[in-house]
Amino acid sequence: MSQKNREGKRSARERLREQREKDRARNKRKRTMGAVGAVVAVLAVAAGVGMFASNATKDSGKSGSSVEPPRGAVGxxxxxxxxxxxxxxxxxxxxxxxxxxxxxxxxxxxxxxxxxxxxxxxxxxxxxxxxxxxxxxxxxxxxxxxxxxxxxxxxxxxxxxxxxxxxxxxxxxxxxxxxxxxxxxxxxxxxxxxxxxxxxxxxxxxxxxxxxxxxxxxxxxxxxxxxxxxxxxxxxxxxxxxxxxxxxxxxxxxxxxxxxxxxx
CATH class of the missing domain: 3.40.30.10 (Glutaredoxin)
Structure with missing residues (x-):
């Protein structure tokens, strides 16, 4: 095998290795962004739930939510x-x-x-x-x-x-x-x-x-x-x-x- 062919094959292997490294890095970034997105989504849902619970709590404090019997009520x-x-x-x-x-x-x-x-x-x-x-x-x-x-x-x-x-x-x-x-x-x-x-x-x-x-x-x-x-x-x-x-x-x-x- 000529020196030129050996160098060509080595260059191809190096290019393939470099491409695989790039693919792994890109996939890692995707997984990281996916995890971040999931956390953001969970936080967003949690914020929504918190707002709903907060509103419910506020509603419960409105006039008429407490049990105030009228004067003279019995039983x-x-x-x-x-x-x-x-x-x-x-x-x-x-x-x-x-x-x-x-x-x-x-x-x-x-x-x-x-x-x-x-x-x-x-x-x-x-x-x-x-x-x-x-x-x-x-x-x-x-x-x-x-x-x-x-x-x-x-x-x-x-x-x-x-x-x-x-x-x-x-x-x-x-x-x-x-x-x-x-x-x-x-x-x-x-x-x-x-x-x-x-x-x-x-x-x-x-x-x-x-x-x-x-x-x-x-x-x-x-x-x-x-x-x-x-x-x-x-x-x-x-x-x-x-x-x-x-x-x-x-x-x-x-x-x-x-x-x-x-x-x-």
Whole structure:
């Protein structure tokens, strides 16, 4: 083999070796950049998660996120608004009606329209106390926030000692189930103007700030875990008495049941 050919082959081997070294270096750089890119991507995702968690934390600090029961709320966790008076001083009403209601619920309006007068009569003579559990089931089913806002407004009315009157006004003016009219806080304040003495700066502030939103949400969550499936759910002395086709309830029948309980 000539010297020239040997040198040519050696040069070719050297060029091949140099090219392999360059390829290895380039591949190493790619792997390094890939690893850096992966780290950047992970950090970016982590930053996104951090922002989401931070926003959630900020939201939880907004007005209404804390559980602030309205004045005079009773029961476990003070989750119930009770209306009615004692039969005699120091003597509680002999019967208790627990009512689970949503101010957007058409069935609840039907119950209230039919039984309102009877409930008032029985409460006013001290035979019945009514315990209201406020629920937001329609917000979940139909979308919107009207159930929440109206329930908060009712709790604000309870603060002012005007719950029963405002409760009745909300049902008398209930919008169509598909319309989230009660999401409008100004509408709720306007309706308060029909209840003497309710539309005050304190009431307006309570409604606008959503002071009892957290309490309403907790009340509704309790309902969701109660085993009851719909509103209205009506219990007289612990027994379900409403919504059974084979045992329809009427105002007169309710009065007879309460009278029987009073007799013992």
């Amino acid at each position: 476990k966790g003070r989750m119930v608004i009770e209306t009615g008076k004692s039969a005699k001083p120091g003597r509680p009403a002999p019967s208790t009606l627990n009512v689970y209601e949503d101010f957007r619920c058409p069935g609840c309006k039907q119950f209230e329209d039919v039984f309102r007068t009877a409930l008032h009569d029985l409460q006013d003579i001290g035979r019945l106390k009514v315990r209201y559990h406020l629920v937001t089931i329609i917000d979940g089913n139909m979308g919107g926030i009207g159930s929440l806002h109206s329930a908060n407004a009712a709790a604000c009315a309870q603060d002012a000692g005007k719950f029963r009157a405002y409760h009745d006004v909300l049902y008398k003016h209930q919008p169509d189930e598909t319309r989230d009219t009660y999401a409008n806080k100004n509408r709720l304040i306007k309706l308060a103007g029909t209840v003497p003495g309710l539309d005050t700066p304190a009431f307006r502030s309570c409604v606008k700030d959503g002071r009892h939103n957290g309490w309403v949400k907790k009340s509704s969550d309790s309902f969701n875990h109660s085993g009851f499936a719909s509103t209205p759910t009506v219990l007289l002395n612990g027994k379900s008495i409403y919504g059974k086709p084979d045992k329809p309830l009427s105002p007169n029948k309710l009065k007879r049941m309460v009278a029987a309980a009073a007799r013992g």
